[in-house]
Amino acid sequence: MSPGTSEPDVLVVGTGFAGLCMAIKLKEAGEENFVVLEKADRVGGTWRENTYPGCGCDVMSLMYSFSFAPNRNWTRMYARQPEILEYIERVVRDYDLTPHIRFGSEVISYDFDDTTDRWRVETGSGAVYHPRIVVAGPGPLHKPSVPAFPGRESFAGTAFHSAEWDHSVDLAGKRVAVVGTGASAVQFVPEVAKTAAHVDVFQRTPHWILPKLDRPITTAEKAVFAGVPGVQKAYRGAIYWSHESLIAGFLHPRLMTVLESAAKGLLRRQVRDPALRATLTPGYTIGCKRILVSSNYYPALQRENVDLVTSGIEEITARGIRTEDGTTHEAGVIVYGTGFAVGDRFANEHLVGRRGLTIQRAWRDGMEAYLGVAVSGFPNFFLMMGPNSGGGNQSIVFVIEAQAHYVIRCLALMKKRDATRIEVRAGAQREFNRVVHRKLEGSVWNSGGCDSWYLDATGHNRAAWPGSSASYWRRLRTPDDRHFELSSLAEREDDTEYTGPGVLTSGDLTVPVEVFLNGHVEPLDGQYHWYGRVVGDGVDAAKQRGRIPLFLTIGDGSAAPAALAERDPWGHFRIAGVGAPPFPLAPVEVDVPVS
Structure with missing residues (x-):
């Protein structure tokens, strides 16, 4: 493929796990005329962006890799960010993907041309591409979300989001305010507390936390993985099915008592103070929010230089944070561990499909797709990790592989029919979503008694798949051509x-x-x-x-x-x-x- 190609057959957006998996599967299918656009100057997606102290994965490393590219070099049962980024970069080298990647290419607009059955994709650098197919894999966890606290701009110190960690700021000896207690905060708070003079952790809602069974992977284990065929695959399978067994509880919350007991046991063992323990005990069913995994967060909160603050934030001042009880908590640094904008993907994007349909218009009642991959009104456009394709119990890499396989099969269907356009039927999408949301009604995400990023502003669950990841995998093995409109440009002309x-x-x-x-x-x-x-x-x-x-x-x-x-x-x-x-x-x- 020529580096100057402006009319690729396929254009992929993003070089995280999703975009790279799609690129690899395209090569395996014999497709070489494709490009991958990356806004940054390095691959990695969320594992490039998140570099905060203690950053790592809460899925076991042996499961957090491509099934077709196992990593023999994991050093721990739960890999840290540098190792994961190193693995991603090694995959790029092993599959020779660099010639296809265009760095510094942030997409600013997508427009479908009805007269050519091609997309017009423009980047911030001014480059324009006209691909037949677009596969968008920017990921749901790449846009930091910071609440609009009153007075936020008046803070005289340094403030940043955990996904935009400012490593030029030395936190040693400083008073640090941490806003949020989610998946990132439980990892960096213990690290920050080791050197900061004082840390105030502002908790709006407590989270259920399970122990992190982390340990180094021994030299002997690595030798067995490398020398005995099938052993690492067997490890991976055991991890997969142990996670998969939890789905029954997510769909039937009354079954979550065993998991909740394990979380309460960790809390009871690590927090002796009854008052603090009560403050850290959630009032909702486990699984309603993302379940966190940590064995050092509770001990960090009990250090002499750490305070847990549960009064709501009234405003940010020049000196720190004033809470609703009238207390001013002085701080030189504020770290926002407030998560990501998940529920409004593409809300501010220029994405225009068939006959001028904007994504904002299509999703005016909330995000909706077919199998989380295709959106009616947007021909030749596929999503990775789209609405209702995730879950709370499994590695997202498994889902990504299933979706990449599905897209490849859709492209094969187009080739078989000599079609230049493929679009999911509106009726198929509506029926799919009707069934999905009906099945989710009784799930722990919908009925567990919490507000979470699984639910959008309308109260609908736009994130979770209402079943096992194995059932999702089965649905994505072969596209049902009855659910798609396939047509050729020549015929329409x-x-x-x-x-x-x-x-x-x-x-x-x-x-x-x-x-x-x-x-x-x-x-x-x-x-x-x-x-x-x-x-x-x-x-x-x-x-x-x-x-x-x-x-x-x-x-x-x-x-x-x-x-x-x-x-x-x-x-x-x-x-x-x-x-x-x-x-x-x-x-x-x-x-x-x-x-």
């Missing part, structure tokens, strides 16, 4: 008379559709015969009405009697009629002799 929206009616049934129509005057009967294709959810139902008359209406025009035929190879229905067409005919130009 033949429909020259009219392309656009219309309405099919049959008795009391009304079906919005998109039509591609042509026609001619038939010399044998002198009448106009019009024909073409019709696309839309509900066309099946209209066709099955049999003897009930069918009409097609376009705009303010008259209803034209119509007949539907069987599906064509693309999954569209043929439609035809005789007489005045439902679309306006172009005026006929007549050559008039000049006298």
Whole structure:
């Protein structure tokens, strides 16, 4: 592939686990004409961005890697950030991905061109690409979220988010305020507390914490992994199925008592003070929020130089933080461990699909996709880790591999049909989401008694998959072509008379559709015969009405009697009629002799 290619077959966004997995699977499928855009100057995604003290993964290392590229060099059962980043960079080298990556290329706009079935993707550097397919893998944990506390800009000290750690600031001997007690905070608070003069940890809601069974991986274990085929894979399988067994509790919260007992046991063993223990005990079912894993957070909170603050934050002042009880907590540094903007992905992005549909319009009632991968109205566009494809009990890398496989199969389906466009049907997406949200109603995420990033502003769970990761994997093995519209640009270019929206009616049934129509005057009967294709959810139902008359209406025009035929190879229905067409005919130009 030429480095200057501006019309790749596939464009991938992001070089975290998702983007790199997609790139590897493209190469394995024989696809070389692709590019990967990366906003930074280095690969790694969240593992490049998060460099705070103590940063690591809360999924066991032997599970937190690609199944097709096992890492023989993990040093601990739970890997730290430098090791994970090193692994990612080694994968890039091993699969020779660097020639495909464009660093310093942050995407600022996506626009679908209906006339070419290609996307126009522009970067902040001014580069423009016209790929046939876009796979967006920026990840849900890459946009830091900082609450708009009153007076935040007035703080005279240094403030930063944990994902944007300022390593130029020496925290030794300083008073540090940590806002938030989530997954990042439980890792960096114990490290900061070792050197800071004083640390105030501001807790809004306590989290359930399980012990982190971390230890070094021994030299003997590494030797066995390297020398005995299948052993490391067996370790990985044991970890996978131990995590997978927890899904029953997530879907049926009454079964979470065993897990909750383990969390209470850790709290009881590590926190002897009954008052502090009560403050750290959540009032919701375990699993409702993300379950944290740590064996040193509770001890850190009991150091003499650490205070847990539970009064709400009233404002940020020049000197520190004033809480609702009137106390001012002086600080020279504020660290925001307040998580990421997860529920509004693409909310501020320029992403425009078919016929000018913006992602904001498509998701006006909340994020929605089909299998977390495809979005109706956005042809040739695939998401990685999209809505309702995650979970709270499994490695996201497993999910990423399943999604990359699915996208590759969709591309193969396009090639088989000689199609230039693939788009999930609106009805398939609606039905999928109806079932998903019905199944999630009784889950711990929805009914566990907490507010979390799993739920959006409407109270809908836009994050979790309502089942095991194995069941999600099975759904992604083979695309169901009945759920997609596949078409070719060449075929649509033949429909020259009219392309656009219309309405099919049959008795009391009304079906919005998109039509591609042509026609001619038939010399044998002198009448106009019009024909073409019709696309839309509900066309099946209209066709099955049999003897009930069918009409097609376009705009303010008259209803034209119509007949539907069987599906064509693309999954569209043929439609035809005789007489005045439902679309306006172009005026006929007549050559008039000049006298």
